[in-house]
Amino acid sequence: MRAQISLDLRTTMSPERVADRVLDACQTARIVHVSAHPQLGLQREFWEAVITRHGLEVSVDEDAATGEPTGALWSDVEFNPAAQNFFRYSSSAQPLHTDGSYISEPPEFVFLICHRAAPIGGATVFVDGDDLFAILDREAPELLQALIHTPLRFAKGSGVVEAPFLLRERDELILRWNYYALDRNLPADIRELTVHLHSLLLDLMTQRRTRRYLLQPGEAVFFSDARVLHGREAFVAQRRGERCLWKGGLSSASALTSSALR
Ligand SMILES: [Fe+2]
Known part of the structure; x- marks a missing residue:
């Protein structure tokens, strides 16, 4: 694709x-x-x-x-x-x-x-999922590994979903992310991961790597x-x-x- x-x-x-x-x-x-x-x-x-x-x-x-x-x-x-x-x-x-x-x-x-x-x-x-995976793998590999293995929790209105930031389905990356829809009560270590990712994504926008x-x-x-x-x-x-x-x-x-x- x-x-x-x-x-x-x-x-x-x-x-x-x-x-x-x-x-x-x-x-x-x-x-x-x-x-x-x-x-x-x-x-x-x-x-x-x-x-x-x-x-x-x-x-x-x-x-x-x-x-x-x-x-x-x-x-x-x-x-x-x-x-x-x-x-x-x-x-x-x-x-x-x-x-x-x-x-x-x-x-x-x-x-x-x-x-x-x-x-x-x-x-x-936009940032393409494959491009983002490559960027994280190169520039923040520990964050990437942690994100792969950590379910996050997103909530808005009556909708609540628990899932990792990214997973692979039939050779395709599936992303799920909205910093402002994250559950406010995430454990501190997981909150830290999300803040790190949020900061990295803001940098991609300000550097126009989009x-x-x-x-x-x-x-x-x-x-x-x-x-x-x-x-x-x-x-x-x-x-x-x-x-x-x-x-x-x-x-x-x-x-x-x-x-x-x-
Ligand atoms: Fe949107």
């Missing part, structure tokens, strides 16, 4: 065709960057037709305050100067994480569609949530909604394969 693929679909007007190309690419790459038609790509209805094409859409929306799922198809990641305590609405950098850390069966794919880009900054960033996508309106990234870490660089904005990404999820790869063959 490749780390990333870019699809230039700017001349494709059919949402069904876009859906087929994107789902096909998701079978072969962990990150799929899409440039859609310059007018159609600005319309939520167009993207709704894309993501519902194969019936794989799943809600990833949650109440920002409680963390409880809302069941809504779309989750708007929208700058709001009045709600700067929540990453979803803030202009601050968001550390690398997986969305499904505290969900027992998280969606296979998450996507972010750019509706409005920040005037300055706000790149969506795959960066400064998404423009009509562009999207689809990514395998458990096979990459994703985050956001800080941005500058003034007014509510000045930066706005539409987020959603798609269900499992096996369902995807059978559906794509329909």
